[in-house]
Amino acid sequence: VRLAFESEHAQHVLGRFRVQITDAPPELVRGMPPEVLAALAKPVADRSKSEQDAVTNQMLDTTPEVQAARKAADQAKAQRDKYERSLPRTMVMRERKEPRETFILVRGAYDKYADKVTHGTPAVLPPLKSEGTPNRLALAEWLVNADNPLTARVVVNRIWQTFFGTGLVKTAEDFGSQGEKPSHPELLDWLACEFIDSGWDVKHIHRLIATSATYRQSSRVTPALIERDPENRLLARGPRYRWPSWMLRDQALAVAGVLEERLGGPPVKGYQPPGIWEEATFGKIRYEQDHGPALYRRSVYQFWRRIVGPTVFFDVAARQNCSVKVSQTNTPLHALTTLNDTTYVEAARIMAQRLLAISDDTARLRTAFRLCTSRNPTDAEQQRLLSRLQVMRERFTLKPEDAKSLIAAGEYPADATISPTELAAWTGVCTLLLNLDETLSKE
Numbered sequence: 001v002r003l004a005f006e007s008e009h010a011q012h013v014l015g016r017f018r019v020q021i022t023d024a025p026p027e028l029v030r031g032m033p034p035e036v037l038a039a040l041a042k043p044v045a046d047r048s049k050s051e052q053d054a055v056t057n058q059m060l061d062t063t064p065e066v067q068a069a070r071k072a073a074d075q076a077k078a079q080r081d082k083y084e085r086s087l088p089r090t091m092v093m094r095e096r097k098e099p100r101e102t103f104i105l106v107r108g109a110y111d112k113y114a115d116k117v118t119h120g121t122p123a124v125l126p127p128l129k130s131e132g133t134p135n136r137l138a139l140a141e142w143l144v145n146a147d148n149p150l151t152a153r154v155v156v157n158r159i160w161q162t163f164f165g166t167g168l169v170k171t172a173e174d175f176g177s178q179g180e181k182p183s184h185p186e187l188l189d190w191l192a193c194e195f196i197d198s199g200w201d202v203k204h205i206h207r208l209i210a211t212s213a214t215y216r217q218s219s220r221v222t223p224a225l226i227e228r229d230p231e232n233r234l235l236a237r238g239p240r241y242r243w244p245s246w247m248l249r250d251q252a253l254a255v256a257g258v259l260e261e262r263l264g265g266p267p268v269k270g271y272q273p274p275g276i277w278e279e280a281t282f283g284k285i286r287y288e289q290d291h292g293p294a295l296y297r298r299s300v301y302q303f304w305r306r307i308v309g310p311t312v313f314f315d316v317a318a319r320q321n322c323s324v325k326v327s328q329t330n331t332p333l334h335a336l337t338t339l340n341d342t343t344y345v346e347a348a349r350i351m352a353q354r355l356l357a358i359s360d361d362t363a364r365l366r367t368a369f370r371l372c373t374s375r376n377p378t379d380a381e382q383q384r385l386l387s388r389l390q391v392m393r394e395r396f397t398l399k400p401e402d403a404k405s406l407i408a409a410g411e412y413p414a415d416a417t418i419s420p421t422e423l424a425a426w427t428g429v430c431t432l433l434l435n436l437d438e439t440l441s442k443e
Helices: 002-020 032-038 049-062 064-085 137-143 149-165 185-197 200-208 223-228 245-256 274-279 292-295 332-342 343-357 361-373 381-397 400-409 419-434
Strands: 102-105 113-117
Touching: 032 049, 049 064, 064 274, 149 200, 185 200, 200 343, 245 332, 245 343, 332 343, 343 361, 343 400, 343 419, 361 381, 381 400, 381 419, 400 419
Parallel strands: none
Antiparallel strands: 102 113
């Protein structure tokens, strides 16, 4: 407010000079351009528009008080603009005073109108409650009204889909007449009521599902059960499916011990191969990677361009469309990312540094296996991994340049006190563990 007042005050000073100039003090006449002197020689009423402007501009450019006011106005405006740029902004739609008329379009043709329609909801659902013409506020209140069963059912179905891979209504993107009926309608209704009664507490529903006997079942399955219920719609076993890419990234960073869990803040730009943005924007926009702790922030904070998502997220939907189903992939792009992307190679190397603080190979391997799978390895698994570790030690001993190249991935500093050969060997083992099917899957 102060900056705005100072700017307006300075503009008022300029305006006062602009309207009051009828003559020029003698001390300002010297050095004036001839056209200005010619204009001053005439009565004000006889001056043309161009002559009046020439006199006004001359006085504004040479009067000290005006110059001071101009400077103050520029400074105040610059400070005001700087302050306004520092404020967070968001786009907000403005309500129309009079809503436009809307009609059914004959066969979708934009210029062929049929019956006029008004705001409302399907007859099977509660009506909008609003004084006068319903608006967006009325719609928002209707969405979370306890009398409206639709929103709660959709939300708990998506939560169920997160835990089990498939919602109680399989077609999570379509709850309408074209969608599939729920496999357990009473359970869906009960969860929806529980969600509303809890005050729309999402964490409560998460805890309720995660601690249920249904979710805590073993995911082991018999051939007979696979034949009868391949998609586990009858919930006779625990869920098992491949983690989404964003969760795999967070898991790798957490296992390595470097996941930055700070909440909030601006988006960050992690590792990405060069030229991705340039190719998609014809060289107009360049990707500027962040550094330091920003590289290890949770995946939810990764910066997105609508046409180019982070390359580490190999299974996400295109940003041009809204998608409520998470794709599950075993494509080569998956393996290419989790075996070769800088994020995963660096996580494996940091994990290796963490393990090498332990005294012997067996204890290191058991710790690494437990970090990735939440269980200890069997004797056969342990022996096979120890054999692989020895193979990698021999390989990197013969090719020390390969060892140095591997442990150079990423910006996290490598421990200079550790032998590059030893660190590279354990990095290879950790990469293997991070790519076990048991590590990549929800079981």
